[in-house]
Amino acid sequence: MSRRPARVQLDEAAPLLEVSGLRTGFRRADGDDFVAVNGVSFTLRPGRSLAIVGESGSGKSVTVRSLLRLLPKTGRILDGEARFAGVDLVGSPDKAMRTIRGREIGMVFQNAMEALNPTIPVGRQLAEALTWHGLCSRSEARERAIATLADVGIPGPERRARMYPFQLSGGMRQRAMIAMAIIAEPRLVIADEPTTALDVTVQAQVLDLLAEIKARGTGMVMVTHDLGVARRFCDDVLVMNQGQVVETGPIADVLDSPREPYTRMLLDATLDVGDVARADARPVVLAAPAKRAPLEGSARVADRGTGDEVPASPAGAPIVVAEHLKKSFTSRGGTTHAVRDVSLSIERGRTLGLVGESGSGKSTVARLVMGLHEPDSGRVLLDGHDVHGDVSDVQRRRMQMVFQNPYGSLLPHYTAGANITEPLRLQGIGTPAERIERASELLQLVGLSRDDARRYPQQFSGGQQQRIAIARALAPEPDVLVCDEPTSALDVSIQAQILDLLSEIQDRLGVAYLLISHNLAVVETMSDEVAVMKDGAIVERGDRRTIFASPQHPYTHQLLGAILPVRGVGATSAATA
Template identity: 55%
Template sequence: MRAEPSDGPRAAGSAASRKPVLEVSGLTVGFALPDGVKTVVHDLSFSLPHHGSLALVGESGSGKSVSMRAILGLLPGNARVQGSAVLTAEGSPGLDLLTAGEAKVRRVRGRQVGMVFQNAMEALNPSIPLERQLTEHLIWHGLANKSDARRRAVEALGDVGIPEPERRIRMYPFQLSGGMRQRAMIAMATIARPDVVIADEPTTALDVTVQKQILDLLVHLRDQGMAMVMITHDLGVARYVCDDAVVLRDGDVVERAPIAQLLRSPKEAYSRSLIDAALDVGMDVPEREVVAITDTAGTPSEALLQVRDLTKVFASRGGDVVAVDEVSLDLLPGRTLGVVGESGSGKSTLARLVLRLIEPTSGRVTFDGEDLGALAPKALRARRRGMQMVFQSPYGSLLPTHTVAENIAEPLRINKIGTPTERRDRAVDLLRLVELGPAYLDMYPRQLSGGQQQRVAIARALALKPKFLVGDEPTSALDASVQMQVLDLLRDLQSRLGFALLLITHNLAVVERLADDVIVMRRGQVVERARTADLFANPQHEYTRALLEAVLPVRGAVTDPEATDLPGVAWQRQ
């Protein structure tokens, strides 16, 4: 069972805690456009009690993030917001955040309401060390002096699982992995112990072990008095953390219910479709043809990609970091190799080394029979036509000043392939492949949801019909239904086009569904490699077993199936 909230200033018996900490009524959000106001959220209402946790779930573009940004006054100037959002902090009268004015809301943001954004690189300032970004938050609100603020900042980084926080706090965001940046973002949002935290996909970039650690931290903070609104497309995360759920579709509330009840017996067909689309480990895994990686003489088969003893050492202010440590692998044409491991284990660095986006400290990468390290820049550019990458951050990889059509056609333009009309036609075809359509051609990345941006990035990676594709968390920004579509799309395209895929991901269900073989990385080294089915059925390394045990399932038995007022997975928090 979940632990009772601790006694203290936010104890449930106080006068303020008898009122909801956040009461949202009739929230309607639109944007003024040349042809009129487009409404994207319609009459959203909910009550969030002290110690409570509410999940906003739904597909990309359903209005989840827009509604919460509206509450905090973080929408652009053409936004039109109606309704009320009353924040009742401990010992103070209610404040309607929608009518209070920017000065009052600014004093509330960070101190009484914290927000974890979906893309940490956008939220953190890349030119300022973490120490300043975390401490100025406390100092500006008058919560600590400089020395105490630094101590609390180091503790906050340790709380969210960042190793060696004394050293990491001196680093810049760009020196951290995507998962570590996200953990730093969570530390910044919770360091002041706000009354409410709005978490917008807070664990999207995190591996399963750190995800569980972060969610346990959020549950602990909630039980101490911090309420939470969790924006997520991961129903396993919602099930683990939240009491209740509101299902949104196209800005409308489709269903609201306790999360355990929703997952067990949804009333609406749309809610059922979200649950059915959610991936769980061991769920309907397509059979993959087993291909031998050695010939009859026992020597390796001809591989499209060969990596031998690849090593990368980064110099930093805190000392040298060995990101990749003597990694070797073979990847055959038409096959998928999954690479899994914790944030900071070297997965993304390995991908960039393979593509020669960064230079290795030592080792060799051979692609299609050529040693990439021996190629001159001009020859390397020509060879890269057959090698493409889908990056972890879709918005960061797309050109914000270019339309969708221009982004997708950019590889074709650079390589002088086709006329402008032919390139635009190719963009249309690729958009259809990734379940978008011609209507998106002249839109800009900022006008798309995170999931739509990622689909555009995948379409661009396929523009040159590559022999080899690197997917660095290619579905991490997608909701469950679109994720399944994209995974099936990649399988279908790989079957028809024959490209090899190096799949970097922390989602073990994605690896199980898509990969033929898996390598498990930890601290830059490969600790286990196996056929996918063998690894999931009988993991050999204790670290691999820990990864599998940390997976949060959407389906499965709960301690008390009738206890619909509980998160439904208290049995996992021992």
């Protein structure tokens, strides 16, 4: 018997999406509901786009997941209505919802690795989205899958289509997720942070593609913390805070003349490239943590000579040196030369920003520096010691990493507190009581509460998960922190706090940062030097001011030209473009 679902009957005269008084809650252990979405209402017409913005935990993602009934077991819609072309999304049976999802409404999830099946090549996953709904034959579906991967900017789409999700970079996985959402040409696309993992050039390409789809009458709801993306692409905006709508209206009106203090706060926290005054001032908005003695057994204790001796680099000398790194990967899709003869150095207390398109080799360089990948040739030195050879365990713990995907790097069956204390326990740092206290201090340091130590990663928003990941990386008090997209999952207000926090930690402790980011405003704010990567090689490197004010390489010009400003001249919405 065919699994092919019957298409639901849509009302062409009705609004594409109509939401009224939507309330969604999560059942707590005491039996009461925590209300995450409280009275959200809006209407969307075909060919229009709505941005939903707000801080992490404001209810944005819960709102759009409620529309498709994709809530966890503890979540439920408490009240309100949601209709898609006249079809009741709240009360329709599950069978009808399975028909609507994918065919009529496409969804771009925030975490592509979670949404894609890790055991099936991405091309086959896209093809199945067509064949399951009976939209075309298997051979046609394969051709459309490859064409759609090309549309979202994936290079070598035929080869990438044969790869599994884990074989793609974070940005490529996100593009594959976008391809999955649009391949069936749905009437409505709901996108939860669709450009979070994308560099500025691919982001522009994807937004242009979505604009073409919108021009054909497709409606768009975009959850985003990137106000530049919202201004460039969306017609209207809905600002949420603590589950409620605090302001709504045309995108240009709200961003240029916000009425509510909360909206103004979001705009004030947003970074734009060229904001040199802020980049140089680096204000600290979080209270500075109290100075404390390092935990017994930490690398900083070892620095004082108790335990294994760790030689310290002299002032002004590089603490990390990478020399002529090369790395290739071979898979069923062929051989990928990820890193081609890369050399770099980072001084104690300074930050090297590494930028480039998704797939340019940035994350591979980070893993080579950390010793997580073995180079085909070349070496990485930590205070003169080869990371892949003669570095002891005490020395190795001096380097920690903040990964791009916070949920994938946290242990889901451990609480937030246990995730932070686990590296301390494994490395024999501190007593159990000291570790617990250290976790509580770090949670407060990154803007969470001591009580959050008892919650599990899946109970936090994406931005909150990233804060936990940063706290865990800071737990062993490292000398070098490798940050792979540390703020990509954070809303603008928390991003500003985290950047100020990282700057304060660097000023106080002299930590060296290797900062990988596709957000050029973040790189400008944080970095002392900038290296630009393309196709596995560094094509330009220099002082931050020089790179941003007078770039020499055409590719650097291309990156800077693709930036979407939030404020100032030239920032126009899609409604007026």
